[in-house]
Amino acid sequence: MTRNAAVLGAGPGGLAGAIALAQAAMAVTVFERAPQLEEVGAGLQLSPNACHALEAIGARAAIEAVAIAPPQAQLRSGRDDRLIFANPLGDIAIARYGAPYLHLHRADLQHVLAQRAQAAGADLRLGVAVARVGPDGGVQLETGEALVFDLVLAADGVRSSVRQHWFDGAAPRFTGQAAWRALVPRELAQPSPAGVTVWAGPQRHLVAYDLGPNRGLNLVAVTERSAWVEPDWRQRGDPQELRAAFADFPAAARRLLEPVADCQFWGLFDHAPLPHWVRGKIALLGDSAHPMLPFLAQGAAMAIEDAAILGLCLQADPEIETALARYQRQRRPRTARVQAVSRANAKLFHAAGLRASLQHGAIALVNHMAPGLGQARLDWVYGWRPALD
Numbered sequence: 001m002t003r004n005a006a007v008l009g010a011g012p013g014g015l016a017g018a019i020a021l022a023q024a025a026m027a028v029t030v031f032e033r034a035p036q037l038e039e040v041g042a043g044l045q046l047s048p049n050a051c052h053a054l055e056a057i058g059a060r061a062a063i064e065a066v067a068i069a070p071p072q073a074q075l076r077s078g079r080d081d082r083l084i085f086a087n088p089l090g091d092i093a094i095a096r097y098g099a100p101y102l103h104l105h106r107a108d109l110q111h112v113l114a115q116r117a118q119a120a121g122a123d124l125r126l127g128v129a130v131a132r133v134g135p136d137g138g139v140q141l142e143t144g145e146a147l148v149f150d151l152v153l154a155a156d157g158v159r160s161s162v163r164q165h166w167f168d169g170a171a172p173r174f175t176g177q178a179a180w181r182a183l184v185p186r187e188l189a190q191p192s193p194a195g196v197t198v199w200a201g202p203q204r205h206l207v208a209y210d211l212g213p214n215r216g217l218n219l220v221a222v223t224e225r226s227a228w229v230e231p232d233w234r235q236r237g238d239p240q241e242l243r244a245a246f247a248d249f250p251a252a253a254r255r256l257l258e259p260v261a262d263c264q265f266w267g268l269f270d271h272a273p274l275p276h277w278v279r280g281k282i283a284l285l286g287d288s289a290h291p292m293l294p295f296l297a298q299g300a301a302m303a304i305e306d307a308a309i310l311g312l313c314l315q316a317d318p319e320i321e322t323a324l325a326r327y328q329r330q331r332r333p334r335t336a337r338v339q340a341v342s343r344a345n346a347k348l349f350h351a352a353g354l355r356a357s358l359q360h361g362a363i364a365l366v367n368h369m370a371p372g373l374g375q376a377r378l379d380w381v382y383g384w385r386p387a388l389d
């Protein structure tokens with residue numbers, strides 16, 4: 001008899017998870033609260049490890065078709081625009097990792113994954129919120145409808161109600177970081193920065209990368225704050241406030257902020273690694289399991305990796321319970337390490353004074369003398385392949 005699965009959430013994690021479950025011969029229903037796939041947050045970087053995970057669920061070629069492969073990533077000083085570190089990407093990433101480093105609009109990622117999930121047989125129910133789930137596989141919708149599944153995959157994001165109810169009861173913690181996110185029409189941001197560019201300054205950093213002619217230049221401008229008191233964790237931002245916060249950054253960075261007419265302001269939350277991701281028939285995936293700061297650009301990548309491994313576990317083991325235990329065992333250490341490094345990067349990006357000079361000077365020296373060492377530092381993230389331990 002065909003086993004059935006409910007997926008909560010149609011973010012990158014839920015959609016990739018739906019494809020993986022369908023590939024494991026399950027009948028999949030995805031419940032998404034939003035009435036349409038929202039264009040939240042604009043750009044995403046997808047590193048080679050994410051591309052390998054996309055390949056495992058049969059979506060890599062379709063994603064590559066809507067994405068851009070930048071020639072490099074660079075870290076520059078937010079004081080004087082000096083180059084601190086450059087990591088060659090493009091063909092070099094493909095040669096080193098067997099897959100490209102990409103940028104794309106989040107909506108394009110979601111639409112490709114949604115199409116793939118539906119083509120694999122998943123039923124995508126938009127505008128349908130789940131009220132509660134249980135370890136027995138019970139799923140109650142906000143309409144009152146009650147259903148039962150063999151597996152409940154909770155990909156309900158950083159504010160996961162499933163995590164809070166069944167796993168640890170704690171709300172996500174404010175990280176002391178907040179971000180403006182904006183898109184600028186390409187013609188207003190010429191010359192476009194060469195690849196992913198990060199300007200790092202005291203308590204702030206600015207990230208810019210191109211999303212192609214139809215989408216424009218993606219900007220993420222991060223600033224430190226002692227608390228997040230706003231009622232909503234995402235709200236309309238003020239472009240003037242954004243420009244004022246980066247007024248002492250180099251002209252090359254400031255000119256990208258000039259044309260910003262509209263922006264969003266996000267509180268950035270994460271959570272300490274959870275001891276368990278599985279309870280009965282419920283499994284967490286993506287930000288619900290391991291919310292992290294975006295300072296290694298790995299949140300969606302980890303969600304897609306989770307999906308690829310979950311699919312392999314279910315294909316290898318007919319027992320859902322043992323497959324889920326294997327999934328948790330394999331995914332938890334890696335995602336916990338990525339969470340920790342993402343947090344630590346805040347210190348690297350936001351260093352001030354003498355500490356910044358020393359840190360950035362040391363990185364620049366290594367980059368100059370032995371550029372391969374800088375690249376190798378990220379091999380454990382980018383060099384990952386989807387395989388069972």
Ligand SMILES: Cc1cc2nc3c(=O)[nH]c(=O)nc-3n(C[C@H](O)[C@H](O)[C@H](O)COP(=O)(O)OP(=O)(O)OC[C@H]3O[C@@H](n4cnc5c(N)ncnc54)[C@H](O)[C@@H]3O)c2cc1C
Pocket residue numbers: 008009010011012013014015031032033034041043044045046128129130131155156157158161179181220266268285286287288294297298299300301302303
């Ligand atoms: C500033 C910023 C920059 C980032 N940059 C990158 C990057 O460059 N690269 C990268 O890999 N990651 C990046 N990320 C992280 C990435 O956006 C997240 O990790 C990713 O979206 C997580 O996907 P998810 O599917 O787990 O959760 P989400 O994308 O949050 O999706 C969860 C979904 O669940 C739905 N939902 C919630 N509750 C219910 C319910 N009860 N019933 C039905 N539906 C429900 C929500 O509506 C939502 O659609 C960035 C994040 C931020 C904030």
